[in-house]
Amino acid sequence: VPQHDWARKGRGRSNGSVSGPRQMESRMNVGIVGLGLLGRALAGRLLAEGHRVSGCDIAEAAREEALRIGVAVHADVRTVTGDADVVLLSLLTSEDRRALLWGEQHMAGTLGAGALVLDTTTARPEDTEADAKRLIGERGARLIDVCVVGSSEEASCGKALALVGDSEDQADYRPLLAAFTRSQYFFGAPGRGNRAKLIVNLVLGLHRLVLAEALGLARKEGFDLAQILDVLKDGGAYSTVMDTKGPKMLSGTYEPPAARLDQHAKDVGLIIEHARRMGARVPLSEVHRVIIDDLVAEGCGALDNAAIFKAFSGGAV
Numbered sequence: 440v441p442q443h444d445w446a447r448k449g450r451g452r453s454n455g456s457v458s459g460p461r462q463m464e465s466r467m468n469v470g471i472v473g474l475g476l477l478g479r480a481l482a483g484r485l486l487a488e489g490h491r492v493s494g495c496d497i498a499e500a501a502r503e504e505a506l507r508i509g510v511a512v513h514a515d516v517r518t519v520t521g522d523a524d525v526v527l528l529s530l531l532t533s534e535d536r537r538a539l540l541w542g543e544q545h546m547a548g549t550l551g552a553g554a555l556v557l558d559t560t561t562a563r564p565e566d567t568e569a570d571a572k573r574l575i576g577e578r579g580a581r582l583i584d585v586c587v588v589g590s591s592e593e594a595s596c597g598k599a600l601a602l603v604g605d606s607e608d609q610a611d612y613r614p615l616l617a618a619f620t621r622s623q624y625f626f627g628a629p630g631r632g633n634r635a636k637l638i639v640n641l642v643l644g645l646h647r648l649v650l651a652e653a654l655g656l657a658r659k660e661g662f663d664l665a666q667i668l669d670v671l672k673d674g675g676a677y678s679t680v681m682d683t684k685g686p687k688m689l690s691g692t693y694e695p696p697a698a699r700l701d702q703h704a705k706d707v708g709l710i711i712e713h714a715r716r717m718g719a720r721v722p723l724s725e726v727h728r729v730i731i732d733d734l735v736a737e738g739c740g741a742l743d744n745a746a747i748f749k750a751f752s753g754g755a756v
Contacts, residue, residue, distance in 0.1 A: 469615070470523030471527045471529060472496075472539060473494075473496060475496065478494065480595040481594060547578055554581070555581050557616075561709065600621065645723055647744060648727050650671070654751065655750075695743075696743035700735060700747065707728045
């Protein structure tokens, strides 16, 4: 796997060297469960790096898209995971993961001692901690949260970040992450990657909300929105959200989505729930939740999350 530029330094960040109890093979059999936007983006990057990728998904459309890019698609989860050197999960919720591992399909039963499951799901941190403990206890298999910061578009270009609930010195799987992330941050223990991801998503979601609100006001003022966006990008108000979501807001182009609005609505709910558990105040996220939930209720959930602009541009739909 090609090495990336690790010139910048940061606490718990990879320095490009591969360490840990063993070196992983450069070409592996990777099984992906969940072939939605992110799952397919990861599959595409891994295939481009020469890995063999199989996968499954409950949605026919997702399976067809995965077949188109070269994934060996199977109907049975156990077929995918049983032949894999590494399993990647890309699911929506903790509940989905638990149903997969210990429900009717009982994926956990295919995992032997030393098996590795990397989970990109933005999940409830406490659930990840409990599931990792259960899996290592019952099967001797590792469940590690590898939360991806960035849209499916960014992951497909290898520009995402990974927030990892593991110790850096145990990350023998780092070369695999380098296929779809430019940087990896390690937070020491299962669930810590999830906790960090909620903080990041809080900021990103509010950046989109603030940009949408500002452009909504600029529209009422009669400004050229493209000019206002240029002004915002040229000064202290700048955020990369202006690059990735600003053009979508200006054009009203929210399909195909890079990241769905209803998925972020789920994340905002997790953020508020987790903040309450930790005794932290998140009043801006509470306002955000009302706005985003209204849009989802109006039928905008499957659109790109830039569609938050619809709340400020004359109607939800």
